[in-house]
Amino acid sequence: MYDINHIYEAKSVEDAVRLRMEQPQAIIIAGGSDLLISIRAGDLAGCDLISIYMIDELRGVSLDDDETIRIGSLTSFAALTKDEIIQKRMRVLGEAADKVGGPQIRNIGTIGGNTCNGVTSADTASTLMAYDAFIELTGSEGKRLVPIEEFYLGAKRVDLRPDEIQTAILIRPESYQGYEGYYYKYAMRSAMDIATSGCSVNVKLSEDKKTIVDARICYGVAGPIPMRTRSAEQAVKGLPVSKETVEAFAAGALQDVNPRTSWRATKEFRLHIQGELARRCLTESINRAGGIWS
Amino acid sequence: MIEKQFKTINFTLNGKRVSTSVDVRESLSDMLRDDFGLTSVKKGCEVGECGACTVLVNGEVFASCIFLAIWVDGKDVLTVEGLVDVDGNISDIQQAFIDETAVQCGFCTPGFIMSAEHLLRTGKRYTRDELRKELAGNMCRCTGYQNIINAVEKAMNARLAKAGK
Numbered sequence A: 001m002y003d004i005n006h007i008y009e010a011k012s013v014e015d016a017v018r019l020r021m022e023q024p025q026a027i028i029i030a031g032g033s034d035l036l037i038s039i040r041a042g043d044l045a046g047c048d049l050i051s052i053y054m055i056d057e058l059r060g061v062s063l064d065d066d067e068t069i070r071i072g073s074l075t076s077f078a079a080l081t082k083d084e085i086i087q088k089r090m091r092v093l094g095e096a097a098d099k100v101g102g103p104q105i106r107n108i109g110t111i112g113g114n115t116c117n118g119v120t121s122a123d124t125a126s127t128l129m130a131y132d133a134f135i136e137l138t139g140s141e142g143k144r145l146v147p148i149e150e151f152y153l154g155a156k157r158v159d160l161r162p163d164e165i166q167t168a169i170l171i172r173p174e175s176y177q178g179y180e181g182y183y184y185k186y187a188m189r190s191a192m193d194i195a196t197s198g199c200s201v202n203v204k205l206s207e208d209k210k211t212i213v214d215a216r217i218c219y220g221v222a223g224p225i226p227m228r229t230r231s232a233e234q235a236v237k238g239l240p241v242s243k244e245t246v247e248a249f250a251a252g253a254l255q256d257v258n259p260r261t262s263w264r265a266t267k268e269f270r271l272h273i274q275g276e277l278a279r280r281c282l283t284e285s286i287n288r289a290g291g292i293w294s
Numbered sequence B: 001m002i003e004k005q006f007k008t009i010n011f012t013l014n015g016k017r018v019s020t021s022v023d024v025r026e027s028l029s030d031m032l033r034d035d036f037g038l039t040s041v042k043k044g045c046e047v048g049e050c051g052a053c054t055v056l057v058n059g060e061v062f063a064s065c066i067f068l069a070i071w072v073d074g075k076d077v078l079t080v081e082g083l084v085d086v087d088g089n090i091s092d093i094q095q096a097f098i099d100e101t102a103v104q105c106g107f108c109t110p111g112f113i114m115s116a117e118h119l120l121r122t123g124k125r126y127t128r129d130e131l132r133k134e135l136a137g138n139m140c141r142c143t144g145y146q147n148i149i150n151a152v153e154k155a156m157n158a159r160l161a162k163a164g165k
Helices: A013-022 A035-040 A077-082 A083-090 A091-097 A101-110 A110-115 A125-129 A230-236 A242-254 A269-286 B028-037 B090-097 B109-121 B129-133 B148-162
Strands: A004-009 A027-029 A047-049 A060-063 A068-071 A132-141 A142-149 A152-154 A167-169 A181-188 A199-204 A213-220 B007-012 B016-023 B054-057 B060-063 B077-080
Touching: A004 B054, A013 A047, A013 A132, A013 A167, A027 A035, A035 A199, A060 A083, A068 A083, A077 A091, A077 A101, A077 A110, A077 B148, A091 A125, A091 A181, A091 A199, A101 B060, A110 A125, A110 A167, A125 A199, A125 A213, A181 A269, A199 A269, A213 A230, A213 A242, A213 A269, A230 A242, A242 A269, A269 B129, B007 B129, B016 B028, B028 B054, B054 B109, B060 B109, B090 B148, B109 B129, B109 B148
Parallel strands: A004 A047, A027 A047, B007 B077
Antiparallel strands: A060 A068, A068 A167, A132 A142, A132 A167, A181 A199, A199 A213, B007 B016, B054 B060, B054 B077
16 A cells, blocks of 8 residues: 555546645646655655546647647657657657656656656656647646746746646647657666656758758756757757758757766766767757758 | 545456455555455566566556556456466466466566567567567566567467468
C-alpha cells in the first residue's frame, strides 16, 4: 500500500477543478510514474492526491480548424509516438517521446505530467519548447493559454494556479508547418535512463533548400529548466546551408548554456556534448528538410 | 491503525469478469498478488524499472507496481496465469522460454512473458534489435538476455508461420 492519506478521484475536468479548490493541499496525479516513486521513497509520505488519470477526454491528439495540433495532457508517450497527426506534422516529438524510459513507462507516462513536474531532463519538454508550444490550463474561470517558456518558472516550479489543471498542449501551424526537427538524447544507457543532456533542433529552409530561414534549438539539462539558446538561433538565420553555419550554431549555443555538475556528469562534460549535440541536431534537421549543402 | 478506504471496482481479469473491494491506496501488483493470489506478478524494484511486475492492461504493457489498483476499473487485465488454455497447458511463449533455456532464477520471467505476449499479439515481425528495444523495460540479472531474445524470436516466427506470414 502506498503511503497516501487520501485519493480524490476526478471524473471530469470540472470535477478536477472543483477538487483543486476544495483540497488545496492535494497533489495532482496523472500517470504517477514520478509521483508514486516519490511517495514510495517517503518524500511525500501521507500526502493527499487528486487522480485525473481516468479522465479519458484528456487523451489523444487532434487538429483544430486552423491546423493547430492539440495534444490532450493525458496522452501517453507511446500514444504520441503512434499518432498519425504527430508522425506527419511533428515527427520529432513522437521520436523524443520514444526515448523515455522503456515500453511500460511510455504507456503510463503522460505529456502533461512530463511538463507539469517542471523537470529540465524531460524528453518531450525541449522539443515542445523548440516548437513554441502553448500550455492550456483550465481553472474555475475558464481556460488560459501560456507560452511554454513562461510556463516554466524554475526547477520543479511551473505556472499552475491553485484552481487549475493542465488540459492540453497546443502547437500552432506557423510553428510547425515547413519545419523539420531532430532530437538527440545523450544518456549513459540507450533505454531506461534519464538524459545527461538532450537537444531538440528544428529548421525551416528557403524554397531552394540552400538557406536557413529559421532555426530553433532547445536543450534539456543545460540549466534548471529546458533552455532555448537564442544566440545560436540568431547566428544562423539567413545563412547558407554549410558546415560553417553548423559551427556558428554550436558556438552560439555554448554562449547561452549554463549546465551544472551533478552526479550524472560534470559541467565540463555537459558543455562538450552540448556543442556536439547542436552540430548533430542541426545537421540532421537540415538533411530531413532536404537541405542542399554548399 | 490506518483506516481502510475501500472502493468497489469491476474489471476483467484473465478473461473473467470480477468485482472486488480494494483500498484506494493499493497498487495493482499488491491487489493482484494479495487479493487474487496471482503470484506470477513479481515485485522486484517497485519503482517501475525492472519490469518483473509487467501485466497487460487493455492489451498494453504496464508496470503494475506503479499503477493504482483503482485505475483498472472497467478495463481488461491479463497476467501469466491467464495465458494457459482451458486444459491448463502453457502458452507457446512459455514453452519457447523453456526450450531456449531463457529461464534461470525465473524471477523476471513472468514480466518478460507478458511483454512478449503483447509483442506477438501485434502480428508484426520484429528484428532482433527491435525486440531488444521492445523488451528494454524488463531486466534480467541471470541470462544475459541472449536466450530470452532467442525464445521470443522463436515464438514469434512460429506464430507468424501459423498465420501464413
